[in-house]
Amino acid sequence: MNFLKCILLLCLLLLLTGCWDRNELAKTSIVTGMAVDKGESFKYKLTIETTEAREMTALTATGLASSNVASLEGNTIGELVSKFNVVNATIPIYSHMRVLVISEELAKDGMLDFMDFFDRNRQIRDDFLIVIARTGKAGDILNVNNMYKKSPSLKLFTQLTTMQKDWGGAPDIKLNDYTRIYNSEGQAPVLPAVQLIGDPKKGGNIENLKSEAPDNQVKVNSLAAFKNGKLAGYASLYEVRDLLFVQGKIKSTSIDAKCVDEKKKFEYRVTHSTTKITAKEVKGIPNFYIKIKTEGILDGTECLTKLGNAGAFESFELSINKTMEKEIKEFIKKTKEEFNADIFGLGDLLREQDYKNFKKYKDTWDDGYAKAKMHVDFNSEIKRSGLRKERYIENK
Known part of the structure; x- marks a missing residue:
């Protein structure tokens, strides 16, 4: 009888779950945005924005920076993501990413093979928005702080969502939408385009956050159209609205x-x-x-x-x-x-x-x-x- 009890207890142990892959909150950081540019020494330059949860709310804020932006160069995005601790002290968590910014330079050259990584990776959800950064570096977009949202990525996500809902000037294109349309036989993909207005060096300045008229802003101003994986041209905000009317x-x-x-x-x-x-x-x-x-x-x-x-x-x-x-x-x-x-x-x-x-x-x-x-x-x-x-x- 005792033998049967032991066997039963051993079987019950198999049903218990553990936290073999757990990470302590103090050792992790939430990634809210990513940007991809051409690298200077390697193929790609990946920029990641991580947030400091305590600085995001008024009750716990101490006046320090609410987010941290760091960059790293490499030949594949998968490589850069896995070794990002070269410049980041905590473990990045990618499941809450809201925005992926791609430089105009990469889009024109058709260097978007890295999109396969985002589509395949199980740690990254497919509900983030994808945008093109016009006439500048994609990484600079993640450096522009603002009064409304302390995180540049969260502000841009809200900005695009509100623009599409209230005026129809930005298409709601997420990763799964882009992948589906890219592989379609009868449709070419499009992505919203943003532009940095002002001096890129002043975007992360705390004075930009406090100013009534910031020296640096991110403006949603057009739509990027693609042909055979390359940037074919831009459409104005009014033309974006025409597109959404037809669709x-x-x-x-x-x-x-x-x-x-x-x-x-x-x-x-x-x-x-x-x-x-x-x-x-x-x-x-x-x-x-x-x-x-x-x-x-x-x-x-x-x-x-x-x-x-x-x-x-x-x-x-x-x-x-x-x-x-x-x-x-x-x-x-x-x-x-x-x-x-x-x-x-x-x-x-x-x-x-x-x-x-x-x-x-x-x-x-x-x-x-x-x-x-x-x-x-x-x-x-x-x-x-x-x-x-x-x-x-x-x-x-």
């Missing part, structure tokens, strides 16, 4: 359009947007029928139109539709002529809806996209005029 990803935005006399303007706040695209080949030409329907409110007006009159909103809606249809068509033309890349994912829609004809473009969709015809129908509907019906400034 049906606009949550909210503001559109300004001309009044009837075309000398004044009004603003239309989009509160709801849906997009329906029909793709089919007609006489050997891929055709895409893009129907965008929006609802919103009149956000402000300089027009002299009496809003109390029946059908007063019709002229506003016609102006909005005309403006956006022209804007979207011009951007599609730009992607054909300058990028020669389908960043909208229209090829994937043709594959889903007309696979029989898409098969001939399977390996050469760029050729199909270049000759494709686009039919854009923008339909706006102003639901209300806000808290006021007529303009508070009467026409004198």
Whole structure:
């Protein structure tokens, strides 16, 4: 009987778990951002930002730096990550990383093979944002402290997320999105682009954190389009919004359009947007029928139109539709002529809806996209005029 009890106890021991891979909090540091540049002596230069938890909250802050930024050069990102303790005293924890910044120089040369490491590594989640640093070093982006978020990476993550939600000026591209689109047969990847404004050497200065008008800021200003793994060009913030309208990803935005006399303007706040695209080949030409329907409110007006009159909103809606249809068509033309890349994912829609004809473009969709015809129908509907019906400034 005692023998059976011993066997049972031994079996129960197998069910107990231990902390064989535990790390003491005092010996670890949380990585919130990473940046990759071309190295001077080696292929890559990796910059990592780690945070000091005690300095992130007012209750425990002592006035020391809330984050630490360090760099190391090597030939592979995996090598650099594993030996980063050459410059870092604690064990880096990568599972909470929020932003990966890639230099424009690397993007132009197509040196993005290191993305395979991030996609494969089990210690790094796939929910961080990827951005391109224009006209400068990617590592400098992680050196710009700010008043809103003490960590540059956390501030940039919030900045991009809010921009996409409130205005539609930044695509929500995370690692899994980039990987899926990169391997797609009918879509080219895009990434938001940021630019450092000011002197890079002053970004980490504590005075920059205290100043009402900082000497150094990170600005979200464009979209980077890729072709065959290399940077093909940039799109403006307004063109980013056009992209998101076509993809049906606009949550909210503001559109300004001309009044009837075309000398004044009004603003239309989009509160709801849906997009329906029909793709089919007609006489050997891929055709895409893009129907965008929006609802919103009149956000402000300089027009002299009496809003109390029946059908007063019709002229506003016609102006909005005309403006956006022209804007979207011009951007599609730009992607054909300058990028020669389908960043909208229209090829994937043709594959889903007309696979029989898409098969001939399977390996050469760029050729199909270049000759494709686009039919854009923008339909706006102003639901209300806000808290006021007529303009508070009467026409004198």
